[in-house]
Amino acid sequence: MNLGIHLDTTVNQTIIEEIKEPDIIHAIEAKDLNVFYGDFLAVREVDLVIQAQKITALIGPSGCGKSTVLRSFNRMNDLIPTARTTGEVLFHGKNIYKEGVDPVEVRKRIGMVFQKPNPFPKSIYENIAWGVHINGFKGSKSDMDNLIEQTLRSAALWDEVKDKLHDSGLSLSGGQQQRLCIARTIAIRPDIILMDEPCSALDPISTLKIEELMRDLSEEYTIIIVTHNMQQAARVSEFTAFFSLTENRAGVLMEYGLTIQLFTNPKNKITEDYITGRFG
Amino acid sequence: MYEAKNAQFPATSTDEADYMDLRSQPRIHESIIKGFLIFSGVISILTTVGIVVFLGQEALRFFTDPQVSLVEFFTGTVWQPQIYKFGILPLLSATVMSSLIAMGLAIPIGLSVAIYLSEYASQRIRSIIKPSLEILAGIPTVVLGFFALTFMTPLLRSILGNDVVQIYNVFSAGVVMGILILPLISSMTEDALHAVPNTLREGAYGLGATKLEVSTQVVLPAAISGIAAAIILGISRAIGEAMIVAIAAGAGPNFTINPFEAAETMTGHIVRISGGDISYDSLDYNSLFAIALMLFLFTLTLNILSQRIIRRFREVYE
Numbered sequence: 001m002n003l004g005i006h007l008d009t010t011v012n013q014t015i016i017e018e019i020k021e022p023d024i025i026h027a028i029e030a031k032d033l034n035v036f037y038g039d040f041l042a043v044r045e046v047d048l049v050i051q052a053q054k055i056t057a058l059i060g061p062s063g064c065g066k067s068t069v070l071r072s073f074n075r076m077n078d079l080i081p082t083a084r085t086t087g088e089v090l091f092h093g094k095n096i097y098k099e100g101v102d103p104v105e106v107r108k109r110i111g112m113v114f115q116k117p118n119p120f121p122k123s124i125y126e127n128i129a130w131g132v133h134i135n136g137f138k139g140s141k142s143d144m145d146n147l148i149e150q151t152l153r154s155a156a157l158w159d160e161v162k163d164k165l166h167d168s169g170l171s172l173s174g175g176q177q178q179r180l181c182i183a184r185t186i187a188i189r190p191d192i193i194l195m196d197e198p199c200s201a202l203d204p205i206s207t208l209k210i211e212e213l214m215r216d217l218s219e220e221y222t223i224i225i226v227t228h229n230m231q232q233a234a235r236v237s238e239f240t241a242f243f244s245l246t247e248n249r250a251g252v253l254m255e256y257g258l259t260i261q262l263f264t265n266p267k268n269k270i271t272e273d274y275i276t277g278r279f280g
Numbered sequence: 281m282y283e284a285k286n287a288q289f290p291a292t293s294t295d296e297a298d299y300m301d302l303r304s305q306p307r308i309h310e311s312i313i314k315g316f317l318i319f320s321g322v323i324s325i326l327t328t329v330g331i332v333v334f335l336g337q338e339a340l341r342f343f344t345d346p347q348v349s350l351v352e353f354f355t356g357t358v359w360q361p362q363i364y365k366f367g368i369l370p371l372l373s374a375t376v377m378s379s380l381i382a383m384g385l386a387i388p389i390g391l392s393v394a395i396y397l398s399e400y401a402s403q404r405i406r407s408i409i410k411p412s413l414e415i416l417a418g419i420p421t422v423v424l425g426f427f428a429l430t431f432m433t434p435l436l437r438s439i440l441g442n443d444v445v446q447i448y449n450v451f452s453a454g455v456v457m458g459i460l461i462l463p464l465i466s467s468m469t470e471d472a473l474h475a476v477p478n479t480l481r482e483g484a485y486g487l488g489a490t491k492l493e494v495s496t497q498v499v500l501p502a503a504i505s506g507i508a509a510a511i512i513l514g515i516s517r518a519i520g521e522a523m524i525v526a527i528a529a530g531a532g533p534n535f536t537i538n539p540f541e542a543a544e545t546m547t548g549h550i551v552r553i554s555g556g557d558i559s560y561d562s563l564d565y566n567s568l569f570a571i572a573l574m575l576f577l578f579t580l581t582l583n584i585l586s587q588r589i590i591r592r593f594r595e596v597y598e
Contacts, residue, residue, distance in 0.1 A: 074486070076482065076485065076486065079481075079482065079485060104488055104489070104490050105488070107485060107486060107487070107488040107489075108487075108488030109488075111486060111487065111488075112482075112486035113486075114479055114482060114483060114486070115479075116479055118477070118479040118480050118482070118483040119483075120480065120483065120484070120498055120501075120502070121480075121501065121502045122501070130487075130497065130498075131487035131488070131489075134487065134488065134489050134490075134493050134497075135487070135488055181483065184487065185486070185487065188487060188488065
């Protein structure tokens with residue numbers, strides 16, 4: 001426990017150093033974030049500042065609360081009846097957990113890609129058009145066609161699907177389905193894209209394609225990715241947050257900083273043990 | 281018994297010859313139970329085949345009678361066995377009309393109840409609504425028939441006027457039949473909605489969809505085959521339902537499209553005629569089997585259709 005508190009201060013120092021640099025913009029910030037499932041404290045006192053237009057990886061052993069933290073960034077935990085959140089998540093300086101904030105409006109600005117590809121049982125075209133429509137799209141049919149082509153190109157999927165836009169999204173391979181899910185997310189132009197282990201159900205080649213896509217997208221979008229795969233975190237992310245468990249199974253943020261530093265020169269013994277494969 | 285067997289086990293394992301005796305052992309319990317299970321399966325097949333053969337035979341006797349013309353049977357608008365008029369249309373029209381009324385009520389309400397239970401209701405409200413639907417499903421149809429005649433009809437007459445609504449009318453029977461089918465449709469639809477994976481809902485919420493958008497534009501279409509199957513089974517139930525229409529719809533074939541008039545459905549006609557004194561092997565008697573065969577073919581087609589749809593629906597998500 002003492003260890004955790006001690007570490008938090010070092011983490012904060014790292015963050016403060018980053019903030020001092022003028023060209024860095026905050027995308028989203030968790031302040032003293034606690035998430036409960038019923039009486040169980042799943043995530044404890046997380047303070048985390050995510051940089052805009054960068055890829056930040058959340059890593060850590062199973063059950064350390066990294067997905068919970070990710071899902072609290074767009075109020076996805078609201079869908080779990082027993083979940084309760086305290087503390088603040090600041091998005092453009094506004095606490096998204098403040099009373100009167102509509103989670104639907106939050107999610108329009110902070111999109112999400114899930115562990116298992118989950119295209120809607122609609123055509124490839126409709127999979128993208130649906131999200132655009134519910135977000136108040138007013139353009140013509142040809143505007144929509146253009147938007148869909150553009151989006152599919154950004155998601156590196158256009159060449160593979162341009163001749164079968166009206167086939168079911170479920171007819172695609174797993175990797176293609178996941179890129180379709182990324183496409184439908186970027187079609188609504190969110191500020192931030194949350195990715196919850198987006199490659200864990202995919203083969204290595206599809207995984208590399210998605211990672212490449214993420215790097216392309218990070219020029220425009222802030223991406224936060226939860227991953228089990230440390231090589232993946234090292235390959236794609238610029239910042240890494242390492243979560244671990246306290247003895248009463250609550251997830252805490254152990255160490256946060258530039259990925260290269262965290263992997264080559266971890267400040268913390270537990271981080272080092274984890275990234276060198278001694279536990280987790 | 282069990283312990284005794286266990287006790288012998290180490291003894292056999294020490295003797296190599298005994299231990300390696302791998303010949304098949306007689307297992308009387310297994311054989312008896314297996315035999316019984318096969319017998320049960322065969323009985324259900326035989327019953328179905330028996331009914332079909334019997335229906336077909338008796339119906340054939342009707343159709344081969346010189347007094348009966350097949351064309352008249354399917355196109356005639358008068359059903360009066362006393363004067364050898366066998367046109368099935370008046371019975372068919374009443375059946376179709378009452379089923380349409382029933383489905384017109386049961387489909388929208390059933391779907392709404394299912395969406396509410398599956399997507400909106402809290403655990404507490406579900407635990408109140410689901411049992412009450414089950415109770416509704418358990419009400420004997422004869423009670424519902426009297427409910428139609430003694431509650432629904434007077435209500436209709438007080439609203440629309442005694443000169444518009446006859447005492448026996450298809451509309452009341454159809455409405456109450458809708459109440460009968462409602463639990464079937466809502467519970468099957470709810471199962472179909474429940475089978476839609478949660479990841480699909482999360483995907484939609486993740487795009488900033490509202491609950492209504494998720495329920496009606498993602499979950500409902502994803503469950504469409506299950507819902508179609510529920511609706512088809514509901515129709516098949518409505519067509520085959522006899523007691524409510526026999527009590528409340530009217531006692532006499534009537535070729536009409538006015539639901540407030542009395543008219544007799546196919547099932548209602550069979551109930552009434554077979555209950556009266558009718559001589560065995562008369563043309564009158566045989567005509568009942570012709571009607572029954574038509575009914576059977578209807579519901580069989582619908583059931584096969586729904587099975588097919590359900591199978592397709594399973595392929596998508598399992």
